[in-house]
Amino acid sequence: MPSLLLVMFVLQTVLHIINTVGASTINELLWVLYNKLPTPTSSSAQRVQILKREIVRLKRELAATSPQDNFSGWAKLDRQHNKATAEYQKLDASLRTHQTTFTSTVSTLRWLGTQGARFLLQMYFAKSPMFWVPAGWVPYYVEWILSFPRAPLGSVSINVWGIACASMLALVSEAVAASYVLATKKAVPVGEKKGEPMAFEAQPKGGAGKGAAREKEL
Template identity: 80%
Template structure:
């Protein structure tokens, strides 16, 4: 049986991934995977993809044929296009009905497997210590907070352990995101950076005018000389 500490950590990590990636994105990916497996909707999904490609092909051919110059071919392509469109709309409507049911089922299972399981564990193991702290390691009020709500004094409760896991996972996620940005993106020079100052100096030497106050001071300096 896996450790309760590990179970809570995996639950918090799963919740963080779902919140970061997005529940709808995960559900859409699962729907695509579901249609690739030998399921009741797999054949309909494949047929819909073929019909969609066929509709696009017929539409392109229709745009190249003039009904005045070649009416027979245009009429044949138009009939094929309408037939494929009608069949695609029927299959697509059926798939959307199945997709709505699939999304509802996945949402329920996702909640039961994450939030529901977490609440159940927190209630069931509320009095069980996750681990014990060394005697006298922290003050009494800290021991009381760490054992909240019903764990033995001097231990860490499952609620506090879950909060600690969620906080640590969020910090690590932000650190990884910041590292990724620093590695893949170069910092843009600001106005006070040396690069910005050098660019400004080069523009001035190239003959660009400064502000009106600078031009006035420059003309006064020339008169004095």
């Protein structure tokens, strides 16, 4: 039986990864992996990729073929292009319907395995101490906070332990990101965030620069 401390830490780690990477990105990755396996949609997904490349090739050949000089060849390419496009649109619509169902199922399972599991653990083990704080180490009000909401006084509750794990993971991820920036020397440009003005050094232009030069001479 794994330790409850470790279980909560793993749950918080998984939640941190999901929040950092993004649920939509994870869903897309799982969908791609799902289609790589021998599943009901794998053959359709492979056919869609083939048709996509075929449509691009036919578009290039159509653009390179003149309908005035070689109408029969152009018409043949146009029929092939229209046929491939119609098949692609039909398969793509079917795949999107399957993907919507897949994403809904994955999102539900992910919530049950992370947020739902954490909620159940916090409810079921609300009165169970994760570990005990040595007597006299912290004041009474700190002991009360650490045992919130229903753990024995003088212990650390599962809720507080979960918050501590989440805070530590956030600090570690920020430290890793900062270390990466320092190691690669790739600083974030000033004003990259939306709505923030870009920082540029004011450069005199044209007559304004000449006027400033004259004022300095005077």
